[in-house]
Amino acid sequence: MSNQTVVKESYEMKSPDFIDIIKSAITKATKERGQVNVLIAGKSGVGKSTLINAVFQGDFATTGPGRPVTQQTREIKKEGVPLTLFDTRGLELKEYKETFEELENLVENRNNDSNPMNHIHMAWVCIDESSRRVEDAEIELCKLLANHMPVIGVITKASSDEGFRLKVLDILSTVKNVVRVNSVSKTLDDGYVIKPSGLEELVELAMEVVPEAQKNAFAAAQRVSMNQKINKSHAIVATAATSAAATAAVPIPFSDALALVPIQVGMLAGITSVFGFELEKGFLSTLVSSTITGGGATLLGRTIVTNLLKMFPGVGSVAGGVIAATTASGLTVAFGEAYIAALAHILQEKELPEVKPNDIVVEFKNRFKK
Numbered sequence: 001m002s003n004q005t006v007v008k009e010s011y012e013m014k015s016p017d018f019i020d021i022i023k024s025a026i027t028k029a030t031k032e033r034g035q036v037n038v039l040i041a042g043k044s045g046v047g048k049s050t051l052i053n054a055v056f057q058g059d060f061a062t063t064g065p066g067r068p069v070t071q072q073t074r075e076i077k078k079e080g081v082p083l084t085l086f087d088t089r090g091l092e093l094k095e096y097k098e099t100f101e102e103l104e105n106l107v108e109n110r111n112n113d114s115n116p117m118n119h120i121h122m123a124w125v126c127i128d129e130s131s132r133r134v135e136d137a138e139i140e141l142c143k144l145l146a147n148h149m150p151v152i153g154v155i156t157k158a159s160s161d162e163g164f165r166l167k168v169l170d171i172l173s174t175v176k177n178v179v180r181v182n183s184v185s186k187t188l189d190d191g192y193v194i195k196p197s198g199l200e201e202l203v204e205l206a207m208e209v210v211p212e213a214q215k216n217a218f219a220a221a222q223r224v225s226m227n228q229k230i231n232k233s234h235a236i237v238a239t240a241a242t243s244a245a246a247t248a249a250v251p252i253p254f255s256d257a258l259a260l261v262p263i264q265v266g267m268l269a270g271i272t273s274v275f276g277f278e279l280e281k282g283f284l285s286t287l288v289s290s291t292i293t294g295g296g297a298t299l300l301g302r303t304i305v306t307n308l309l310k311m312f313p314g315v316g317s318v319a320g321g322v323i324a325a326t327t328a329s330g331l332t333v334a335f336g337e338a339y340i341a342a343l344a345h346i347l348q349e350k351e352l353p354e355v356k357p358n359d360i361v362v363e364f365k366n367r368f369k370k
């Protein structure tokens with residue numbers, strides 16, 4: 001008798017539990033995505049702000065001046081984007097040595113912090129292509145920064161190389177690599193248009209050099225590469241599939257499949273956040289309540305799993321009323337991949353800030369109406 005009660009409770013879930021599952025999925029996904037801190041330095045007018053707006057979500061450069069952390073460096077954050085930017089200039093000043101000392105203190109303080117999340121994880125040092133020269137200040141700056149973090153040389157306003165990139169690469173020996181970018185299109189006098197270029201390359205290199213723990217945050221914060229968001233999401237799906245298989249290592253009865261729900265919800269949370277959506281803004285709860293649970297207030301494990309399985313006719317042929325490891329992981333992969341495809345599709349049509357939770361639900365459900 002008491003045994004039966006236990007079994008019943010294992011699959012009967014009331015709405016507060018549902019809210020708890022979503023809450024803890026959001027907390028976990030936010031924690032796992034973390035945060036990335038990037039320092040961008042270069043002379044005034046070199047194109048730092050323009051580059052920032054071309055690469056990152058959130059219109060950083062026009063969100064206000066940010067908080068001054070040294071005379072020449074401002075720290076800029078934007079609600080909902082897992083990125084902090086340090087915008088540094090003053091290299092052109094006569095007293096740049098002073099700028100350097102302050103910067104060195106800042107970087108040392110930050111990067112000696114016991115929590116790696118507070119470190120500055122990468123620096124981009126910008127040089128205007130039309131200047132055709134590398135200043136001592138830029139060489140010293142790269143050296144200073146490279147003692148604490150990976151540094152990328154960025155040649156801005158790129159329109160004609162003429163061997164400049166290799167020269168910069170040679171002179172700035174401490175940088176990981178040098179990338180030429182043009183952040184905005186520019187029409188020349190004769191009507192020729194120079195298109196934006198090099199942004200993908202920069203973002204790819206940045207993804208390579210940034211610490212492992214910051215890669216998901218970087219994928220979420222950047223707006224140049226859909227592939228980065230997709231690749232990082234694939235990794236989240238793979239992890240969830242492994243957990244699902246482990247949960248069903250001993251085949252679990254249909255009615256106990258509720259154990260799989262937090263895994264699925266956690267996976268959806270992770271993917272949503274790597275794509276750059278703000279989990280707190282209802283993206284997850286709207287999705288979960290309308291796809292997984294069918295909107296009921298009291299949720300039965302059976303209902304949830306039946307709803308999930310119904311979406312996948314192939315996976316749904318559950319033999320003997322049990323879910324085996326392969327079914328559990330297959331279901332998770334199919335579910336996750338469909339979700340990734342839905343988000344990628346939406347972001348091809350709309351800019352991220354314009355996407356509403358319901359757009360995702362509609363697109364996701366469409367993928368199962370066959």
Ligand SMILES: Nc1nc2c(ncn2[C@@H]2O[C@H](COP(=O)(O)OP(=O)(O)OP(=O)(O)O)[C@@H](O)[C@H]2O)c(=O)[nH]1
Nearest residue numbers: 043044045046047048049050089157182183184186
């Ligand atoms: N053609 C072209 N123009 C650019 C590019 N980047 C910046 N600009 C132009 O250069 C000017 C300065 O750009 P900003 O992005 O404000 O430069 P900044 O480094 O942020 O300047 P400070 O904030 O003063 O240090 C603006 O007129 C931009 O439109 C680029 O990649 N290509």
Ligand SMILES: [Mg+2]
Nearest residue numbers: 048049050061
């Ligand atoms: Mg600026």
